[in-house]
Amino acid sequence: MESRVVALSVPDAIKVTRNGEKIGFTNHDPNGMVDQIASPLRREVFNRSTSMMKSVFNDESDLEEGKLEKDTDKLIRGGKLVKIHNQAVLSGLAYCISSCSMILVNKFVLSSYDFDAGISLMVYQNLVSVVIVSFLSFWGIISTEPVRWRLIRSWLPVNFIFVGMLITSIFSLKYINVAMVTVLKNVTNVITALGEMYLFKKHHDRRVWAALFLMIISAICGGITDLSFHAVGYAWQIINCFLTASYSLTLRRVMDTAKQATKSGSLNEFSMVLLNNMLSLPLGILLIFAFNEVDYLINTPLLRMPTFWLVVTFSGLLGLAISFTSMWFLHQTGATTYSLVGSLNKIPLSITGILLFKVPTSFQNFTSIIFGLLAGVFFAKAKMLERTQSSTTAK
Structure with a gap:
């Protein structure tokens, strides 16, 4: 039971941390900085680089979360199998x-x-x-x-x-x-x-x-x-x-x-x-x-x-x-x-x-x-x- 709780709490904690980083990142108002840039070209470059950084970060976080979720599913399934096996062995011994x-x-x-x-x-x-x-x-x-x-x-x-x-x-x-x-x-x-x-x-x-x-x-x-x-x-x-x-x-x-x-x-x-x-x-x-x-x-x-x-x-x-x-x-x-x-x-x-x-x-x-x-x-x-x-x- 403890292993199951730990396994479930890991991705939730990581997700909260990642979301916090995303919020911290997106809360920076690029428009305020862009308004200080006189050149429209520089403004376009800055917007594109910002969007690319966002997408890269999102992809990395999604990949990490997907991998962690898959690993978590494996841990949960393995834990269930071990638990069922242990229950069967224990109940069989108790019956005998x-x-x-x-x-x-x-x-x-x-x-x-x-x-x-x-x-x-x-x-x-x-x-x-x-x-x-x-x-x-x-x-x-x-x-x-x-x-x-x-x-x-x-x-x-x-x-x-x-x-x-x-x-x-x-x-x-x-x-x-x-x-x-x-x-x-x-x-x-x-x-x-x-x-x-x-x-x-x-x-x-x-x-x-x-x-x-x-x-x-x-x-x-x-x-x-x-x-x-x-x-x-x-x-x-x-x-x-x-x-x-x-x-x-x-x-x-x-x-x-x-x-x-x-x-x-x-x-x-x-x-x-x-x-x-x-x-x-x-x-x-x-x-x-x-x-x-x-x-x-x-x-x-x-x-x-x-x-x-x-x-x-x-x-x-x-x-x-x-x-x-x-x-x-x-x-x-x-x-x-x-x-x-x-x-x-x-x-x-x-x-x-x-x-x-x-x-x-x-x-x-x-x-x-x-x-x-x-x-x-x-x-x-x-x-x-x-x-x-x-x-x-x-x-």
């Missing part, structure tokens, strides 16, 4: 760090603390998000749509799936290591692609289907070679894949109805974050009683540990950070870059999860994990090419 940290912190809470109330964890994290988003909206830092009954009624189907998606993710993460969770999440892409084909009549090219096939193979091989295989955890993760795919497919249908239920006729990302987290609270509280987590919460000593509250509050902040950084990154780049970086992000996440939590693994299992993660990258690249071809055909 927040998404990786969220999964690792949740795994730490569920495994290292051995916290056995996943629904309560989800409710507390969503409560943190509601408080912060409401605070930012109250002070006008962000804009959110007012929550009305018509909007709630249209959004409830999506919210039920959203709550189920979060709970099954937490349940699976308790039993499965981080690396296998990331590989099994690729199954979501397969289910989503099939849903798009049957519900929206969308056809995918061979590269996409090849990537999806590789994902299925890697998930099967990863499960077979998983030394810490847990049937309950795998069951929760498969359910999570179906719910995650259903959420993305249902969201497309509900969005139009939800927009009509708002005052402005639109629904931004902040409103969706607030709406999802707010509506999840009463449903989550009901599920806490249904799964009998109340007795566990009363008896567990973890709720009397300040460090535990610090960690779970931090996890809630990370959950909200994912929403903000993903929107920021998506705005700075695009859907293709966003999906590609998200796929690449799983590779360091999986390796970090194996090292941090000392997951027992074999060469075969590690190879299947890397194979599955690379299949995810291949899928993102195939989708990027598919979008490019479809946009070219539409034009």
